[in-house]
Amino acid sequence: MKRKQLDFQRPSAIWSSAIGSLADPMPPGAVAERAYADEPVLVINDMQPGFPASSDALTVYAIEEQIRQAKARNLGIIVVEYDAHEEGETIPQIMRHLKGYAKAIVVSKSDDDGSAEIFDAVIENGFWPEYFIFCGVNSDSCVMKTIQGLIARVPTCCITLIQDACNSDNGKDCPVWHKVFPQMKNVIVHLHGS
Numbered sequence: 001m002k003r004k005q006l007d008f009q010r011p012s013a014i015w016s017s018a019i020g021s022l023a024d025p026m027p028p029g030a031v032a033e034r035a036y037a038d039e040p041v042l043v044i045n046d047m048q049p050g051f052p053a054s055s056d057a058l059t060v061y062a063i064e065e066q067i068r069q070a071k072a073r074n075l076g077i078i079v080v081e082y083d084a085h086e087e088g089e090t091i092p093q094i095m096r097h098l099k100g101y102a103k104a105i106v107v108s109k110s111d112d113d114g115s116a117e118i119f120d121a122v123i124e125n126g127f128w129p130e131y132f133i134f135c136g137v138n139s140d141s142c143v144m145k146t147i148q149g150l151i152a153r154v155p156t157c158c159i160t161l162i163q164d165a166c167n168s169d170n171g172k173d174c175p176v177w178h179k180v181f182p183q184m185k186n187v188i189v190h191l192h193g194s
Contacts, residue, residue, distance in 0.1 A: 040160065041127045042070040042077045043118060045136030045143050047094050050087030053137040053167035060093050062165035063135050067097045076127035079106045080114045082142065103127075112142045115149025130157045135165030140176040151186045160188045 044063060047054040054060075070077050077098060079090050089095070090106065098104040105125055107117040122129045132150065136143060143166060147159055161181055168174045173192070181189045 039073070039075055039128050040131040040133045041122060042066055042075055042133045043080060043135070043146075044077065044090070044094060045080045045114065045134065045146060046082045046087070046138070047079075047090050047136050048081060048084065048087040049091060050082075051137045051169070053169050054091060056167050056172070059137070059165060059167040059172070060091070062162065063094060064097060066133060066135055066162060066165050067094070070133070071097075071101055074103065076103045076122070076125060077101065077105070078118055078121050078127075079104065080118060080136070080146070081106060081108050082112075082114075083110055084108055113145040113149040114142065115146050115153055118146065118150065119153050129154055132157065132159045134159055134161050137167050138170070139163075139166045139168040139172075140170055140174045140180075141168070144176055144180060147181075147184070147187060151184065155186075157186055158188065159184075159186055160190065163189065163191050164193070 044067075047060075047063065049055070067077065079094070079098065081087070081090055084090075103125070105121050107114070107121050109117045118132075119129060121127075134143065134147060143161075147161070150157055150159065163172070163177055166172070168176075177189065177191065181187050
């Protein structure tokens with residue numbers, strides 16, 4: 001898995017499993033950063049120029065708001081990019097909010113399902129692997145498949161899905177919001193304006 005470095009340092013403790021055992025010994029004088037069950041990880045999926053749905057101003061604004069809230073709570077943020085060499089890097093409107101934020105990670109995937117890359121980043125960076133806030137594109141493709149992948153990997157996870165901060169080439173209110181996501185027991189859906 002290819003990772004991009006932003007202007008940040010990794011947490012001093014690296015978690016080796018979903019239950020939080022420390023894999024690496026701490027250097028003398030270091031303070032371990034811990035993840036707690038009430039600390040979700042914000043996942044921003046495929047907000048790249050190669051996906052037309054990522055250029056919607058209302059979607060971008062809603063994601064910017066999610067970033068502001070996550071940073072105010074000092075939460076981990078994972079930006080997922082689908083083949084950045086083909087689809088382009090995450091749009092600058094999003095990345096400018098993450099510059100210098102120590103808990104921002106960019107991961108690259110080469111498939112619609114980015115759950116493996118997200119899970120690896122969560123564990124490697126000491127984030128809690130069971131609570132996610134999800135946004136990005138495309139709701140009825142990569143977002144849906146990644147959420148399904150996360151649920152398969154961590155059956156006890158809880159995923160909050162923000163419709164205002166998601167979009168699709170098939171429309172912001174595509175059928176997945178009413179037919180698929182509400183059927184997923186692990187998913188809490190926040191529809192437009194809620």
